[in-house]
Amino acid sequence: MSNLGTDRVKRGMAEMQKGGVIMDVVNAEQAKLAEEAGAVAVMALERVPSDIRAAGGVARMADPTIVEEVMNAVSIPVMAKARIGHIVEARVLEAMGVDYIDESEVLTPADEVYHLNKADYTVPFVCGCRDLGEASRRIGEGASMLRTKGEPGTGNIVEAVRHMREVQSQIRKLIGMSQDEVMTFAKELGAPYNVLLEIKEKGRLPVVNFAAGGVATPADAALMMQLGADGVFVGSGIFKSDNPEKFAKAVVEATTHYEDYELIGQISKGLGTAMKGIEIGTIAPENRMQDRGW
Amino acid sequence: MMKIGVLGLQGAVREHVRSIEASGAEGIIVKKKEQLEEIDGLILPGGESTTMRRLIDKYGFFDALVEFGNQGKPIFGTCAGLILLAGEIAGQENAHLKLMDIKVERNAFGRQRESFEAELPIKGVGEGFNAVFIRAPYIVDVNENVDVLAVYNDAIVAARQGHFLCSAFHPELTDDDRMTAYFVKMVEESLKELAS
Numbered sequence: 001m002s003n004l005g006t007d008r009v010k011r012g013m014a015e016m017q018k019g020g021v022i023m024d025v026v027n028a029e030q031a032k033l034a035e036e037a038g039a040v041a042v043m044a045l046e047r048v049p050s051d052i053r054a055a056g057g058v059a060r061m062a063d064p065t066i067v068e069e070v071m072n073a074v075s076i077p078v079m080a081k082a083r084i085g086h087i088v089e090a091r092v093l094e095a096m097g098v099d100y101i102d103e104s105e106v107l108t109p110a111d112e113v114y115h116l117n118k119a120d121y122t123v124p125f126v127c128g129c130r131d132l133g134e135a136s137r138r139i140g141e142g143a144s145m146l147r148t149k150g151e152p153g154t155g156n157i158v159e160a161v162r163h164m165r166e167v168q169s170q171i172r173k174l175i176g177m178s179q180d181e182v183m184t185f186a187k188e189l190g191a192p193y194n195v196l197l198e199i200k201e202k203g204r205l206p207v208v209n210f211a212a213g214g215v216a217t218p219a220d221a222a223l224m225m226q227l228g229a230d231g232v233f234v235g236s237g238i239f240k241s242d243n244p245e246k247f248a249k250a251v252v253e254a255t256t257h258y259e260d261y262e263l264i265g266q267i268s269k270g271l272g273t274a275m276k277g278i279e280i281g282t283i284a285p286e287n288r289m290q291d292r293g294w
Numbered sequence: 295m296m297k298i299g300v301l302g303l304q305g306a307v308r309e310h311v312r313s314i315e316a317s318g319a320e321g322i323i324v325k326k327k328e329q330l331e332e333i334d335g336l337i338l339p340g341g342e343s344t345t346m347r348r349l350i351d352k353y354g355f356f357d358a359l360v361e362f363g364n365q366g367k368p369i370f371g372t373c374a375g376l377i378l379l380a381g382e383i384a385g386q387e388n389a390h391l392k393l394m395d396i397k398v399e400r401n402a403f404g405r406q407r408e409s410f411e412a413e414l415p416i417k418g419v420g421e422g423f424n425a426v427f428i429r430a431p432y433i434v435d436v437n438e439n440v441d442v443l444a445v446y447n448d449a450i451v452a453a454r455q456g457h458f459l460c461s462a463f464h465p466e467l468t469d470d471d472r473m474t475a476y477f478v479k480m481v482e483e484s485l486k487e488l489a490s
Contacts, residue, residue: 004407009427016341018306019305097406
């Protein structure tokens, strides 16, 4: 009589995260700090994106010890990253009982042609997107949640803004189209036709869409909410700042009250230095994480 | 028209507003405690209870919410909202609003991979209700003044105590608005009572 892992249960889990902040953590101590600050979930990693970027080499799924340590430390949901197309990493994380898997471009892809067939799994997936075509392909594969990619580990919001604006403007364009224009739009975007029809009918994406990749201040988080994000992922921003505890709380508040500028001004006072950040133009094309994914 | 608020600090707020409006009342997203004065009933939505509690404290909502309940105004808590209403939480020293005489266990059905849907009869609401359980809590114990409305595998998953209603599942995630309609009716009755 009961059904596990249905679309409604998988997508619904992401609905419960709306208006919240999901924070990258690398150990139990950081996870507890994130939970205490009001994070709606944590992403358990071996290294935050900026450290992955600095270290170079191949980035893989975190050591299960770390994921387990974080799962034992907090009562909020725990997410973990698997490499794009890495069926076994994803199955291992599912078997461990993580609450959400991020098939993530932050890690080095395991497959340069295919993504995971996420509809096959009981555990829900979140995937990155830069435009409506990519968003629709991931939904077509069974992603239950999306996040715009931005450029992870840079502390620079510009790419996150570009991707969120692109997705939102393409949705608006789709809604305004007549039915007979949708197939050609699907062809142009490389998007599954049926997913576009569903988006057109609903007037929005059928899954929650968070912003990610470059959020470095409370104002950045509020900006992404104003541009239409359902919530925010903060990767390197929190634990690379001077005062992670204060910073984490401020980002949570700015995400909840993203239109209360007086409040955002107040909570932005004396936060110390945010992460240094990287100008996108200085990143060599082969080091751009956002271009991973097909 | 009756005004029913949805606490809008975090979680599935939009879905509840849709369901309220489908049930013939006006849905209002409550982000500031002053807004509680404008509404006749309140829904505490699903989301992360630890996050909501932190934001409740941060914005001085705590006393205002308890006061709202003590005035006899109806409150409906779903999932995280149920946890907020509970008088006792298993394994934790402190509970939150303590408005209902129930003891709950968080994530009692397990983690996300154990999340499920099931068809349930709900007393006073109807048969075959599609209940969506997501990392859901359940009620392990109730006081005798609490009316148990639904049970799944011996676990209490919906209950009512006077003008307080709670469910461990998410009625807002389906198009079946019977549970919300039940709450809207509770608000209607409370308005008559408070007026007399």
